[in-house]
Amino acid sequence: MLALFHVRQHYGHPDIFDKLFAMSCGGTAKASKGVNLSEDIFAGFNSTLRGGRVSHEEFIQVGKGRDVGMQQLALFEAKLSSGAGEAVISRDAMRMASRLDFFRLHSWFYGNLGWYFTQSMTVVGVYFFIYGKVYMALSGMDSYFLEKGGLGIGGTLNTSWAFQFGFLLVVPVIAVVGVEQGFRHGFTYLLWNVMTLGPIFFTFQMGTRMHYFDRTLIHGGAKYRATGRGFTIKHEKFAELYRFYAFSHFYRGVELLFLLLMFYAYGTFSWCNCSWRLDADFYNNVEPTDLEWRTRCYDDHYQSCVLPTNQNYGIMSYSLWIIAATWMWAPFFFNPSGLDWDKIIEDYNDWQNWLKTTNDSADSWFGWWSNEQEYLEHTTRGARFITGVRKLRFLLVAIGMYLNMMYNAYFERPNRIITSDDDMLTYALSGLVIVIFLLLICCGYIASRVTKKMSMKQRKLRKIKFLLSCCCFLISMLSLTVLSVGNLFAIFILLFVAVYWFMQMCILRLQYHHIVVRALARAYDRAVGWIVFGPIMIVSMFLPFISSFQQRVMFNNAFTSGLEVSKLFAHDVAPAQVVKVKRVSKKKKNRDD
The missing domain is CATH 1.20.5 (Single alpha-helices involved in coiled-coils or other helix-helix interfaces)
Incomplete structure (x- = not known):
């Protein structure tokens, strides 16, 4: 259909121009290497807008190298997505959208720039889905509506989401191959694609397209990325993979993993579907509190009132677990010798050296960090404001956790049959731990700024930091006497989310070179690296046959x-x-x- 309507204006196909037509209509030169990064697409735009036609000829063969490695394809997709982001906000795209007829417009949209919109909207839909679930769980609205019967179709909606996300993406593959070569060959092709880890690869590339398309659409800064088109038999070290995939995949995968665990911890997957009048004689016809009846219903009427309402967490979230796992670990499966134990040890040592290097070279963590944040220096205030609004999602999670703990302390626990008087002491001690932790950060900042020539010596500052650390440890141990390990862990998670949001706000205010922000960012990268690299080390250590299977699939x-x-x-x-x-x-x- 794209060739029939003359709107097949892809990037990457060898182009043959009508020289006389192009020269008489302004030529093929472009005004900007940033805006016109995808020069092939803009050549098609110019030809169509000036009355020409763009045809696709299958019989013309031109020898051209192809990208066959994961890293090469990711670089190529990054270039295409950045170019599409610049093309969307260009005048040529506006003129094409306003001058094409209805049918050609739809074919042009879904065959060109609309592809990146749909890929981005798919990822945005994932974020809306999981954040909506987490916010509802933290606020208690999910349990309220489920008990009141307001979300009676919740299971149906979850099943519909899983069906749409997991299976409808397969239909175009069967349809395209089926029309060209028969539906039997289409199903065979789909089965072979699944066996060779095709869904993992395409899900990973979807994250690449969304990241670079979204960043270019907001901040700009598209640039050419050389892929090389060489043979992919070289093993890429973990430090190199982390430098390239951290912002586009690893951070997002860890974020999804964190949200899925939050949903599992705070979500409501069963509720009491019976009225308290079932035990009216026990309560002497006096209506009990909701918490009291819920406790008795779970204890005495679980089979009849609670079990029929059970919702399966795995069915509700399995597709998101697949996405999170793919974004974190797919590069290792497509990396030659990515699961070999000897290579894993070399990668670990190289990664540790990369983190410890303190200079600003390209091979150090600080140089990579500065290079990745450099685009904020050239962006606008409006773009930084939009990014700041997006980062509010972390603050809302922290506020939701805080309100949930306050609800448990002031409402739910005092209304239990067996009450305790140590709730306020618990949260007072926890607040003191947070204050001491912030004081440690301030002391670290002061210690980095104070020199030996000033009155306060480094030895005194180290002594203060040591004493504060001891106090923090003692208070934590005292908190364990009146606070469960789960609640203490929730408080530290709340503190971590709040500090991470604060770090993101400092970065948006162009304070990413500050020593405190830099220390927090390095610690965060170290934690994310362990989350990503740790399971790979365990698999390569205890399951060495997977490395042989990976090599046989790749070569x-x-x-x-x-x-x-x-x-x-x-x-x-x-x-x-x-x-x-x-x-x-x-x-x-x-x-x-």
């Missing part, structure tokens, strides 16, 4: 055999070299004696 049998032989030779030659060096050194020592 053919001959190349896989060559890799195994090279490993054997590598392990055989290395000790011999060590022995030889030791013998030589021993001979030299005897000769000197």
